Amino acid sequence: MLYARVDLNKTNYAELENYRFIYYPDIDQLNQLYYEYCRYKKFRSVMPIFDSEYTSKDTDIIGYYDENNLIAFSLIKRYSNFDAECIQFAWNYSNPKLKLGKASLKNECAIYKKMKFRYLYLGGADEYKKDIDGFEILGPA
Numbered sequence: 001m002l003y004a005r006v007d008l009n010k011t012n013y014a015e016l017e018n019y020r021f022i023y024y025p026d027i028d029q030l031n032q033l034y035y036e037y038c039r040y041k042k043f044r045s046v047m048p049i050f051d052s053e054y055t056s057k058d059t060d061i062i063g064y065y066d067e068n069n070l071i072a073f074s075l076i077k078r079y080s081n082f083d084a085e086c087i088q089f090a091w092n093y094s095n096p097k098l099k100l101g102k103a104s105l106k107n108e109c110a111i112y113k114k115m116k117f118r119y120l121y122l123g124g125a126d127e128y129k130k131d132i133d134g135f136e137i138l139g140p141a
Helices: 029-040 051-055 100-114 127-131
Strands: 005-006 018-019 059-067 069-078 083-091 120-122 135-137
Touching: 005 059, 029 051, 029 069, 051 059, 051 120, 059 083, 059 100, 059 135, 069 100, 100 120, 127 135
Parallel strands: 083 120
Antiparallel strands: 005 120, 005 135, 018 059, 059 069, 069 083
16 A cells, blocks of 8 residues: 655645534544444445544544534544644535535645644545645655
């Protein structure tokens, strides 16, 4: 598997209006969204999200809303003041026209660039991520 990141200095995305940081997560609600996402995508096998991942002081939860209803979230792990990783995104596809997969990633680039982060790590270098400005495939050590 190839791994990827975004050099945030090479991005110029605007923040969306329909997101908020979630500081006091309703873990059951987030898990419900996650499992709806997994069923929609028909994943054959899924790793659970542990409660500690939602409550870690080094993890940000960004919620996405449609008419004040939480429809998606991202978990972003901060490793330093300059490096963060998108560790999980999930949404229920209740309004597919929002195209939140790419829109949320662009939004998170804007948020973390504004917070002076240098890189946003993406995990696998999935095809849809390659269109993001500043996309880089990580090389060998």
